[in-house]
Amino acid sequence: MDFNFSDEQNMLRDTVRKFAEKEIPPEVARDIDENDRFPHELLGKLCDLGFMGINIAEEYGGMGGNVVDEMIFFEELAKKLPVLAWAAGNIMLYGNAIIGKNGSEEQKKKYLPRLVNGELKFAFALTEPNAGSDASNIRTRAVFKDGHWVINGSKMFITGAGVSDIIVTNTRTAESRTRGITSFLVDAKSPGYSAKPIKMLGHKGSNTCEVYYDDVRVLPEDILGGEECVNRGWYQMMKLLNQERLVLSSCALGIGQAAFDYALNYAKEREQFGQPIGRFQAITHRLVEMATELEAARRLAYYAAWREINGLECVKETSMAKYYCAETAKKIALNGVQILGGYGYAMEYEAQRFLRDVLILSIGGGTTEIQKNIIGKQLGL
Ligand SMILES: Cc1cc2nc3c(=O)[nH]c(=O)nc-3n(C[C@H](O)[C@H](O)[C@H](O)COP(=O)(O)OP(=O)(O)OC[C@H]3O[C@@H](n4cnc5c(N)ncnc54)[C@H](O)[C@@H]3O)c2cc1C
Known part of the structure; x- marks a missing residue:
């Protein structure tokens, strides 16, 4: 068994880590969080570096x-600023991967080079006010009329919808749940498209929006994959699921690691009753459990990734990774706040941000309950 990253992967991790340490000191992360500001400049720098x-x-x-x-890239970024990982993830998953796996040759040539150099940002619009976990029940409708597809409806909680150029929009084009969904590459400048930011608990700066489509007209060539992919949207999305779960697992690992490191340092320095609080067995054990569970989560995620890159069946493993990494990181962030006592509850300390930022990871990309449903099915239940 080989648990090592390749030399190139170690180099990638060091480069991202150095970038994050230099460009995202705590005061930068705090500024973005407090002002709920999309990290345009940092994202631009990531694009410039390729x-x-x-x-x-x-x-x-x-x-x-x-x-x-x-995963290496996302884990390192999420340690310092999860919302930046989230913004980069929107480009890499819902731009690069969606087009790479489903786009027509013309769409690949048109979009991929411009996604690499940071000219374009993509957002992914699936969730609706009445279709969250029950995603195949979407009602935003596209109807073909006079040479155009006309989209009407609304979407909910769409990350980056107000700052992106192309919105991958999933619509109902036939009554069948999974065989009646078509995905369009909608230009955000199209008349009738609008996005309104929603204030969220964490991931401040994510520009998570309510989105409205009011007679938005799209050309047939802007169907993801081209005209022959009408009603293929659901199956196009399915091709992305393992990758999405793994990327989100690595974001959870990054936040979990940051929350753990923060609490460990604090426990070594903070003294009560004449000794560092980390020497009290209750705190030692808490930190040991955090370290062990984080290591177990990381092994699970990278094992699932190993299956994915080797072409092995891995729906069960990626769902386990997503659920376990998110729940473990959540537990670690909560324990981190407890270890800091009153300081954990103070906005001046970062522990509270780790907790607010981690909570989305057991909701977005399929909730923990939905992951468990998938695993249950894989177990024959
Ligand atoms: C910050 C943020 C960013 C997001 N970004 C995007 C985005 O970019 N694009 C996008 O399309 N969506 C996005 N989402 C939406 C996200 O994917 C949904 O919130 C998620 O899928 C859950 O849907 P819901 O919120 O409607 O909850 P619901 O589906 O209503 O679920 C509510 C609760 O019921 C549980 N539940 C539902 N069904 C079942 C079941 N069958 N078995 C057991 N329990 C069940 C859920 O697990 C949950 O606990 C984002 C959400 C947030 C908060």
Whole structure:
């Protein structure tokens, strides 16, 4: 068994880590959090350094990396600023990967090079006010009329919808649940498109929006995959699920690691009753459990990724990774607040931000309950 990253992967991790340490000191992360500001400049710097090309094939100007490379990148970024990982994830999953896996040749040529160099940002619009976990029940409708598809409806909680150029919009085009969904590449400048930011508990700066489509007209060539992909949207999305779960697992690992490191340092320095609080067995054990569970979560996630890159069946493993990494990181962030006592509850300390930021990971990309339903099915239940 080989648990090592390749030399290139170690180099990638060091480069991202150095970038994050230099560019995202705590005061920068705090400024973005407090002002609920989309991290345009930091995202621009990541693009300038070529990171957006990690998962794009070399023929379109990318690095041709695999999902482990993506996870290394996201884990390091999420340690410092999860919302930046989230913003980069929107480009890399819902731009690069969606087009790479489903786009027509013209769409790949049109979009991928511009995604690599940071010219374009993508957002992914599936969730609706009445269709969250029950995603195949979406009602935003696209109807073909006079040479155009006309989209009407609304979407909910769409990350980056107010700052992106292309909104991958999933619509109802036939009554069948999964065989009646078509995905369109909607230009955010189209008349009738609008996005309104929603104030969220964490991931401040994510520009999570309510989105409205009011007679938005789209050309047939802007169907993801081209005209022959009408009603194929659900199956196009399915191709992305393992990768999405793994990327979100690595974001959870990054936040969990940051919350753990923060609490460990604090426990070594804070003294009560004449000794560092980390020497009290209750705190030692808490930190030991946090370290052990984080290590177990990381092994689970990278094992699932190993299956994915080796072409092995991995729906069960990626769902386990998503559920376990998110829940473990949540537990660690909560324990971190407790270890800091009153300071854990103070906005001046970062412990509270780790907790607020981690909570989305057991909701977005399929909730923990939905992951458990999937695992249950895989177990024959
Ligand atoms: C910050 C943020 C960013 C997001 N970004 C995006 C985005 O970019 N694009 C996008 O399309 N969506 C996005 N979402 C939406 C996200 O994917 C949904 O919130 C999620 O799928 C859950 O849907 P819901 O909120 O409607 O909850 P519901 O589906 O109403 O679920 C409510 C509760 O019921 C549980 N539940 C529901 N069904 C079952 C079941 N069958 N078995 C057991 N329990 C069940 C859920 O687990 C949950 O605990 C985002 C959400 C947030 C909060």
